[in-house]
Amino acid sequence: MSPDEVSGGTADTTIGGEPTGEAPTDVSSQSRTNHQFDRRRALLGVVGFTAVALVLRLVALGGRIFHWDEGRVGYWILRYHETGVHTYRPIVHGPFLPVINDWLFALLPVSDFLARFPVAVVGGLLPLAAWLFRERLRNVELVAFAAVLALNPLAVYYSRFMRNDVLVAAFAVFALGFVVRGFDTGRLRYAFPAAASLGLAFTTKENAILYVLCFLGAGALLADHRLLAARARKEPSRAVFARWRAATADRLRTHGPTPRASLARVLGTAVGALVIFLGVVLFFYAPRPDLWQAFGDPAQIPSVADAGTVGAAEKFVDTWASGSHQDHAYLPFLYDLVETLVYGAPALLAFGLLGIVVDRYGIRGEGPREFVTFATYWAAASLFGYPIATDIQAPWAAIHVLVPLAVPAAVGLGFIVDSAREALAARDAVSVGLAALVVLAAFSGAAAANAEYFNSASEEDKKVLQWAQPENSLKPTMEVVDDVSAANDGTDVLFVGSRPPGNDGEVFYVRNESSLATAPPGGPAWHDRLPLPWYLERYGANVTSSPPDADVATTLSDAPPVVIAKGYDRDEVATELPGYTAFEHKFRLWNDDVVVFIEDESLQRVAPERVEEASGNGGDSTDSVGSGE
Numbered sequence: 001m002s003p004d005e006v007s008g009g010t011a012d013t014t015i016g017g018e019p020t021g022e023a024p025t026d027v028s029s030q031s032r033t034n035h036q037f038d039r040r041r042a043l044l045g046v047v048g049f050t051a052v053a054l055v056l057r058l059v060a061l062g063g064r065i066f067h068w069d070e071g072r073v074g075y076w077i078l079r080y081h082e083t084g085v086h087t088y089r090p091i092v093h094g095p096f097l098p099v100i101n102d103w104l105f106a107l108l109p110v111s112d113f114l115a116r117f118p119v120a121v122v123g124g125l126l127p128l129a130a131w132l133f134r135e136r137l138r139n140v141e142l143v144a145f146a147a148v149l150a151l152n153p154l155a156v157y158y159s160r161f162m163r164n165d166v167l168v169a170a171f172a173v174f175a176l177g178f179v180v181r182g183f184d185t186g187r188l189r190y191a192f193p194a195a196a197s198l199g200l201a202f203t204t205k206e207n208a209i210l211y212v213l214c215f216l217g218a219g220a221l222l223a224d225h226r227l228l229a230a231r232a233r234k235e236p237s238r239a240v241f242a243r244w245r246a247a248t249a250d251r252l253r254t255h256g257p258t259p260r261a262s263l264a265r266v267l268g269t270a271v272g273a274l275v276i277f278l279g280v281v282l283f284f285y286a287p288r289p290d291l292w293q294a295f296g297d298p299a300q301i302p303s304v305a306d307a308g309t310v311g312a313a314e315k316f317v318d319t320w321a322s323g324s325h326q327d328h329a330y331l332p333f334l335y336d337l338v339e340t341l342v343y344g345a346p347a348l349l350a351f352g353l354l355g356i357v358v359d360r361y362g363i364r365g366e367g368p369r370e371f372v373t374f375a376t377y378w379a380a381a382s383l384f385g386y387p388i389a390t391d392i393q394a395p396w397a398a399i400h401v402l403v404p405l406a407v408p409a410a411v412g413l414g415f416i417v418d419s420a421r422e423a424l425a426a427r428d429a430v431s432v433g434l435a436a437l438v439v440l441a442a443f444s445g446a447a448a449a450n451a452e453y454f455n456s457a458s459e460e461d462k463k464v465l466q467w468a469q470p471e472n473s474l475k476p477t478m479e480v481v482d483d484v485s486a487a488n489d490g491t492d493v494l495f496v497g498s499r500p501p502g503n504d505g506e507v508f509y510v511r512n513e514s515s516l517a518t519a520p521p522g523g524p525a526w527h528d529r530l531p532l533p534w535y536l537e538r539y540g541a542n543v544t545s546s547p548p549d550a551d552v553a554t555t556l557s558d559a560p561p562v563v564i565a566k567g568y569d570r571d572e573v574a575t576e577l578p579g580y581t582a583f584e585h586k587f588r589l590w591n592d593d594v595v596v597f598i599e600d601e602s603l604q605r606v607a608p609e610r611v612e613e614a615s616g617n618g619g620d621s622t623d624s625v626g627s628g629e
């Protein structure tokens with residue numbers, strides 16, 4: 001029985017040991033009918049797992065309080081939405097989220113759910129990309145590919161996170177898929193969605209260029225494989241290159257009635273694809289409101305176009321390509337990345353290694369397939385390259401490894417399923433049971449991990465979560481702050497500036513709060529407040545802060561209804577705030593607490609049940625602490 005018959009899919013045919021991605025032609029009519037039926041079932045499987053992926057990413061999407069990084073980007077999106085002013089700042093990555101969320105905020109009330117909605121939708125649709133590789137993977141592998149992308153806990157968690165990593169990965173995979181589909185079908189039209197997808201990838205995060213480099217590098221290694229295979233057959237390299245040129249020329253001639261018309265169509269398609277790519281990049285990177293003003297004043301078009309292309313590229317080089325953000329030890333970053341994969345994607349790692357072995361050594365009766373080898377090289381380059389490219393140790397970097405590794409993982413999972421089918425046909429109950437146990441264990445593990453990480457803000461999950469994540473109990477406290485601010489006139493919130501113990505730095509203090517109207521923010525310590533500025537800006541709260549060296553008693557002599565301080569300043573601040581209730585929460589996963597003092601009189605003016613919900617103790621003690629446990 002051939003691998004194709006076992007899986008119900010299409011195995012790559014080979015020429016001289018080189019896969020072509022084309023279906024065998026010597027099949028009967030019945031075989032073709034069966035193949036079409038199995039292909040439809042594979043499509044249903046891919047669509048089904050895509051639907052599951054969307055549900056996993058959208059349910060209770062606003063349940064977790066914003067992470068530090070979400071709060072930073074979210075705040076500047078709110079300012080852009082309010083002022084209409086936006087320019088590309090590489091330190092907060094591409095303009096995709098600001099532009100898209102600005103439109104969403106114009107249509108619907110601003111919320112954590114809505115801010116994360118674009119990432120959740122794109123991440124949920126990522127499994128659909130598996131269908132673009134249907135000539136490169138067997139049917140069972142297509143469904144497995146979609147399943148891995150849909151259910152992997154890391155992919156789920158960071159698709160529920162307003163950050164660009166899932167976005168750039170998804171758009172890059174779709175771009176690759178459309179290119180592969182174009183080669184497999186010989187249809188030029190796939191160049192246009194490929195260009196649009198790649199353009200969108202570049203609008204999300206700067207490491208889109210690393211995806212392109214990985215694609216080119218993996219492709220070069222595959223070409224080297226073919227040359228080595230030709231050498232093993234004692235075929236001269238010159239003959240191989242001649243054959244490649246002839247094959248390329250033959251393919252080019254198929255796109256028109258004459259060679260000249262065919263070449264013109266190919267060149268026209270290339271130019272059109274380039275225009276689409278640059279158009280997408282320019283639209284997102286062009287500064288606002290300059291872009292809109294250029295429609296009324298064509299004289300501004302050159303400067304806007306330059307700012308949205310060359311200018312943006314220069315900013316990228318100055319910030320990220322200069323290497324100043326990558327001045328760190330390599331091994332700790334590699335260890336952190338591997339640790340995240342082990343805890344957040346154990347099944348994917350196991351199936352991925354199995355798939356690499358199965359495909360590379362032809363255990364299913366066929367030689368290595370180029371797409372699987374391509375993805376393996378891509379995953380390896382990402383695993384060992386991102387510890388150099390990233391500027392902080394962050395679990396979201398694992399997304400860029402697990403996405404390519406999902407391809408050999410799909411092969412490994414498909415191998416288990418195929419083995420179970422063969423064992424079932426042979427009535428080998430033991431083998432069927434073992435295969436079923438492996439698959440069920442993998443899916444059960446993924447389900448358990450997703451349930452654990454779903455909206456987690458717990459230190460127990462620190463292998464998957466990034467450090468700057470506040471605990472979720474802070475969110476209902478901030479909702480009380482919203483109610484108090486809405487009922488108050490004048491200053492609503494005071495951040496008590498201070499110096500960390502044993503540190504000369506400053507926290508919470510901003511010399512001029514009006515400097516926060518447009519980016520970059522004034523200093524020195526606005527970032528220490530994150531993610532609270534996202535919530536306070538949404539609430540329209542009037543915010544101020546005190547210098548770290550100011551006398552606390554003087555600062556709090558006429559305090560507003562809400563005072564926010566660090567946990568280590570709680571006792572000193574509480575002494576000066578009789579008649580206030582203190583709500584203390586973890587501000588990061590560990591070693592950082594924040595205390596929100598709320599005036600009792602103001603608390604009584606808002607819904608008492610909200611106060612009780614947030615504090616956990618009724619909120620009627622001037623020295624109470626809402627632990628949120």
